Amino acid sequence: MTTFKFRSYVLILLAFVLGCSEFIIVGVLDDIASQLHVGVSTVGLLVTIFALVYAVSTPFVNALVRQHRFYNFILILMAIFIFGNILTAFSSTYLVLVIARVVTAIVSGPLISIALTFANEIAPMDKKAWLVSWIFSGFSIASVFGVPIGTWISTLAGWRMSFVAITVVSVLTFILMLPSLPKDLRQHAKKSQSGNKQGSLALFKDRRIQLGYCCQC
Helix, strand or coil, X not given: CCCHHHHHHHHHHHHHHHHHHHHHHHHHHHHHHHXXXXXXXXXXXXXXXXXXXXXXXXXXXXXXXXXXXXXXXXXXXXXXXXXXXXXXXXXXXXHHHHHHHHHHHHHHHHHHHHHHHHHHHXXXXXXXXXXXXXXXXXXXXXXXXXXXXXXXXXXXXXXXXXXXXXXXXXXXXXXXXXXXXXXXXXXXCHHHHHHHHHHHXXXXXXHHHHHHHXXXX
């Protein structure tokens, strides 16, 4: 479970489940509106709220990672992510649903950021661009396959079951992360950070990463 291939699949699966949780709400707006007795436009605000919280909170949460083991932090964030999706699935009111989506959004950005850090650590130099591009593409895979499947589940069993399914996959991902990710990865000293930033910027010049990022957008 510590091979590069297995670790890569775990990180890509993480990106996939993050994408499913983020995008699936679009496919179940009508069902949520009907069950919670609110307007579709009101439920649609969940998409905007998620995006705003995601963008604003990510830099602040990432700052908390300093001097902590990334392994411990990603597990904590993943546990919160799972809780957020459970709360979403069992939301009895629109307010509870908003809170659940805010909780999920707060940890989603940092999760993908730390996943990219792990990718840079575990991948050989000639595989770094490949892995990073696939992590970005995990979001696209979620929108192409995950969201329609979630919408199909919603049609058969209700929108709540879509988030239950996401929770199940999230728990599976959490379990796979336990033995596979490096446990001693920390933020390096300033000199090393400078080198890592330059290396990361160089990675983003790779066309495979650019393609994966464009697919995510």
